[in-house]
Amino acid sequence: MFNRISQHLGVPADAPTAEQAREAAAELSARAREGYDQARAGLEQALASTREQIVRHPARSLAVALALGAMVGWFIKRR
Template sequence: MFNRISQHLGVPTDAPTSEQAREAAAELSARAREGYGQAREGLEQALSSVRSQIVRHPARSLAAALALGAMVGWFIKRR
């Protein structure tokens, strides 16, 4: 089990020490935080785009929400 974990983290298997594992985990965590920031920026852009579409076309947005709600209700009812 430890060998698979060390391989995933990139720790050398010949001398796995806690310091090497800690460094590899810190690097992996930093990469994950960077990806999270990029995903969050994309989500914020999408949310602002949706909000602007709702403001520009309120009737169309209401119709789409009603249709989506009806579909979800239909799927739940069929269960």
């Protein structure tokens, strides 16, 4: 019966089945989850490194924060 319906609707014979679509969706979901986990690990590592640099060099960190704040203020003011 499915074949007659698919023929009537003009669905190609080599169209993916529901099971194939589920497998593809599961694979994409797994890849996305893996990418998210890798990005999160990289972000946590960068955050830990930044905290360590702030603790080791507080004066330099304050100067960088002041410079960035001045730049952002200058860019906002120009608009």
